[in-house]
Amino acid sequence: MMKTFSIGGIHPSDKKISKDCKIEVLPVPSKVFISVAQHLGAPATPVVKAGDQVKVGQVIAEPAGFISAYVHSSVSGTVKSVGPRKDIAGNNVVHIEIDVEGDEWVEGVDLSDTLVTEIPQDNKAILDKIKMCGVVGLGGATFPAHVKLCPPPGKKADCLILNGAECEPYLTSDYRIMLERSKEIVIGAAIMKQVLGGCPAVIGIEENKPEAIKAMKAALAELQAAAKGYEGISVMSLKKKYPQGGEKQLIDAVMKRQVKSMGLPIDVGAVVQNVATSLAVYEAVQKNKPLITNTLTVTGDCLPLEKQHNYLFRIGMPLSYIAEYAGGVPEEAAKIISGGPMMGKAIANLDATTVKGSSSLLYLTAEQTVRGVESACIRCGKCAEACPMGLEPFLLQKYARNSMMDELEENAIQDCIECGCCLYSCPANIPLLDIIRIAKGDVIKIIRGRAIKN
Amino acid sequence: MTQTIIWTIAILTLLGALLAVVLYVVAEKFKVEEDPRIDDVEKELPGANCGGCGQAGCRAFAQFCVESEDLDKCFCPVGGNDVMQKVASVLGREVAAKEPMVAVVRCNGTCENRPKTNEYGGYQSCRVKAALYSGDTGCSFGCLGCGDCVSVCQFGAITMDPATGLPVVDEEKCTACGACVKTCPKGVIELRNKGRRNMRVYVSCVNKDKGAVARKACKAACIGCSKCAKVCPFEAITVENNVAYIDYTKCKLCKKCVAECPTAAIHAVNFPVVKPKPEAAPCHPERSEGSVKPEVEKKEE
Numbered sequence: 020m021m022k023t024f025s026i027g028g029i030h031p032s033d034k035k036i037s038k039d040c041k042i043e044v045l046p047v048p049s050k051v052f053i054s055v056a057q058h059l060g061a062p063a064t065p066v067v068k069a070g071d072q073v074k075v076g077q078v079i080a081e082p083a084g085f086i087s088a089y090v091h092s093s094v095s096g097t098v099k100s101v102g103p104r105k106d107i108a109g110n111n112v113v114h115i116e117i118d119v120e121g122d123e124w125v126e127g128v129d130l131s132d133t134l135v136t137e138i139p140q141d142n143k144a145i146l147d148k149i150k151m152c153g154v155v156g157l158g159g160a161t162f163p164a165h166v167k168l169c170p171p172p173g174k175k176a177d178c179l180i181l182n183g184a185e186c187e188p189y190l191t192s193d194y195r196i197m198l199e200r201s202k203e204i205v206i207g208a209a210i211m212k213q214v215l216g217g218c219p220a221v222i223g224i225e226e227n228k229p230e231a232i233k234a235m236k237a238a239l240a241e242l243q244a245a246a247k248g249y250e251g252i253s254v255m256s257l258k259k260k261y262p263q264g265g266e267k268q269l270i271d272a273v274m275k276r277q278v279k280s281m282g283l284p285i286d287v288g289a290v291v292q293n294v295a296t297s298l299a300v301y302e303a304v305q306k307n308k309p310l311i312t313n314t315l316t317v318t319g320d321c322l323p324l325e326k327q328h329n330y331l332f333r334i335g336m337p338l339s340y341i342a343e344y345a346g347g348v349p350e351e352a353a354k355i356i357s358g359g360p361m362m363g364k365a366i367a368n369l370d371a372t373t374v375k376g377s378s379s380l381l382y383l384t385a386e387q388t389v390r391g392v393e394s395a396c397i398r399c400g401k402c403a404e405a406c407p408m409g410l411e412p413f414l415l416q417k418y419a420r421n422s423m424m425d426e427l428e429e430n431a432i433q434d435c436i437e438c439g440c441c442l443y444s445c446p447a448n449i450p451l452l453d454i455i456r457i458a459k460g461d462v463i464k465i466i467r468g469r470a471i472k473n
Numbered sequence: 474m475t476q477t478i479i480w481t482i483a484i485l486t487l488l489g490a491l492l493a494v495v496l497y498v499v500a501e502k503f504k505v506e507e508d509p510r511i512d513d514v515e516k517e518l519p520g521a522n523c524g525g526c527g528q529a530g531c532r533a534f535a536q537f538c539v540e541s542e543d544l545d546k547c548f549c550p551v552g553g554n555d556v557m558q559k560v561a562s563v564l565g566r567e568v569a570a571k572e573p574m575v576a577v578v579r580c581n582g583t584c585e586n587r588p589k590t591n592e593y594g595g596y597q598s599c600r601v602k603a604a605l606y607s608g609d610t611g612c613s614f615g616c617l618g619c620g621d622c623v624s625v626c627q628f629g630a631i632t633m634d635p636a637t638g639l640p641v642v643d644e645e646k647c648t649a650c651g652a653c654v655k656t657c658p659k660g661v662i663e664l665r666n667k668g669r670r671n672m673r674v675y676v677s678c679v680n681k682d683k684g685a686v687a688r689k690a691c692k693a694a695c696i697g698c699s700k701c702a703k704v705c706p707f708e709a710i711t712v713e714n715n716v717a718y719i720d721y722t723k724c725k726l727c728k729k730c731v732a733e734c735p736t737a738a739i740h741a742v743n744f745p746v747v748k749p750k751p752e753a754a755p756c757h758p759e760r761s762e763g764s765v766k767p768e769v770e771k772k773e774e
Contacts, residue, residue: 105607105613108606109606109608111681111682364605364606365605367591367606388594390594390595450595450601453596453598454596454598454601456601456604457598457600457601457604
């Protein structure tokens with residue numbers, strides 16, 4: 020019996036059109052705009068000014084708080100300006116504009132292809148490197164990685180879970196790195212496992228990616244035979260179900276433990292990191308390379324197969340540049356999404372640039388994006404059945420529309436992970452998640468306010 | 474038979490009397506002492522329970538008035554000065570008259586001025602829309618047009634104008650309770666004073682982008698050029714973050730800034746005879762002698 024999470028979940032189509040497209044390296048454009056808000060938490064503070072010369076990998080913004088991260092230049096050249104620019108949602112965020120000249124890297128970065136399998140022993144130095152290289156979680160939330168790898172005093176990690184579920188339809192970037200960079204991912208896992216005190220590590224991959232499971236298993240076996248420090252790592256194949264890649268769902272699937280309401284994974288002894296984060300950790304610790312690249316999928320039903328791509332991009336590249344390079348935006352595309360179709364964000368501004376967590380340019384056609392006309396709730400309970408957190412979305416939306424904050428909190432709206440299962444399953448086309456998301460924010464604000472008061 | 478009836482009546486009467494005594498004793502023992510003036514003040518209030526005063530309703534406001542030292546801190550926006558004077562006389566205290574306020578929509582982003590750059594297909598609510606992205610036009614500061622302010626207004630004072638896509642405030646109905654101001658996720662609505670004879674001058678834009686960016690997004694955006702600030706003889710205008718703001722406590726309604734503004738972002742409302750009416754009935758001579766009229770006529774030439 021294959022493992023999966025115990026409550027809710029849906030089965031959207033598992034289209035992965037671009038899964039056989041090898042990762043290609045995108046050429047560097049003549050100009051990049053690097054955002055200082057590429058992570059969860061406080062935006063970083065720029066430390067360069069117009070006219071400064073920068074090299075690839077140089078720090079250009081420093082963290083502005085505990086939950087914040089370093090930002091590095093992804094190109095070499097001259098800083099042209101530091102100022103507000105619109106991000107993908109159209110909101111103003113400080114960007115550092117750099118005119119590209121050559122491709123000169125800072126010293127100390129190992130740019131060779133040699134695999135470094137030996138893991139350094141000094142955990143503090145490793146954490147320091149992860150922090151200095153600006154590594155953030157690449158599974159979507161872009162939470163600074165070093166924070167997750169330092170459990171608070173009194174708490175111990177029992178298991179490191181590597182998230183290779185990639186449960187969203189269309190996305191194939193994680194799949195491709197699991198095929199092409201499998202050894203690096205395993206080494207990254209071994210490094211994080213050692214930092215966490217040698218707990219076992221599980222790489223969770225959904226069953227619809229048998230090639231990835233095979234590749235990861237092979238890489239693991241090879242490394243276990245060749246070097247020390249790789250014992251206790253295993254690959255687990257998981258039943259296909261959305262949202263398997265959700266942190267709490269993955270912990271449930273792998274460890275059979277449930278994170279309590281408003282709790283953190285570490286409360287049940289779990290640390291979850293994405294496979295792409297593991298790769299970034301490998302590059303940071305073994306190669307000294309800061310997080311300035313990531314993999315992005317260009318895909319969509321309206322794109323012919325030869326125009327589907329998986330790209331290795333550098334942060335700060337304009338999305339319009341990538342779209343252009345990939346062959347232009349197809350005419351049928353009515354909506355462009357960054358991220359998967361379930362949780363991704365619609366791109367309001369194609370001039371926005373790539374950030375550390377960018378994972379896709381997904382073109383959806385008009386039929387795919389159109390919303391049905393909302394009708395009355397018929398109490399079918401499909402949303403409650405689909406909710407992976409065991410909530411009752413139909414009830415929550417009713418309370419939310421009437422601003423019944425106490426009832427919302429009693430019914431655990433704060434646990435919503437915004438996966439969109441309710442919206443997907445509703446036959447009455449009620450915009451459940453839209454309404455719930457706003458009310459969730461309000462309730463969390465009330466809870467936090469109360470915590471500060473007491 | 475008769476006996477049963479007599480017994481029933483007797484027992485019930487006795488029971489009733491006993492319970493009445495119990496109720497009386499309990500009521501006396503647990504009596505809540507309440508200032509009788511709270512009831513008197515509440516009678517004077519409009520009873521809209523809108524929360525515009527900052528209290529949980531009219532009774533809470535009455536209690537607040539009775540308990541607070543200074544009546545100037547209490548204000549019922551719905552009742553206005555009349556009600557506050559009555560409240561003051563009930564309490565035997567003094568209250569200074571406040572200037573009447575009105576909600577003003579500070580956005581020029583009509584469909585014509587502010588072309589759409591994308592289409593929003595989600596739930597029609599400004600808050601939901603604002604949480605997702607900056608809006609379906611190039612301006613990330615202006616009105617989102619989903620009408621959260623309309624639904625929150627308890628006095629039916631706001632309607633959406635389908636031609637412009639912007640909310641319109643009915644000055645007669647608006648009580649300046651501030652519910653729309655709190656609801657608007659973009660902070661487009663402001664409470665401003667009603668002004669002399671309802672005349673107001675205000676910058677109808679809150680775009681903080683640099684001039685060129687703002688202008689590109691909306692033809693009638695404030696571009697922060699500071700021309701209005703320079704021309705203002707009363708130092709009522711400040712330009713901060715690329716957007717001008719007119720301090721209504723200093724503005725003397727001279728309208729110099731209105732004429733100066735290159736994008737027509739400054740609005741002057743309720744000034745007499747804005748549009749020439751060629752076919753209208755001839756003006757009465759005594760009316761046209763008003764102090765404002767000649768100035769307007771000069772402008773027309």
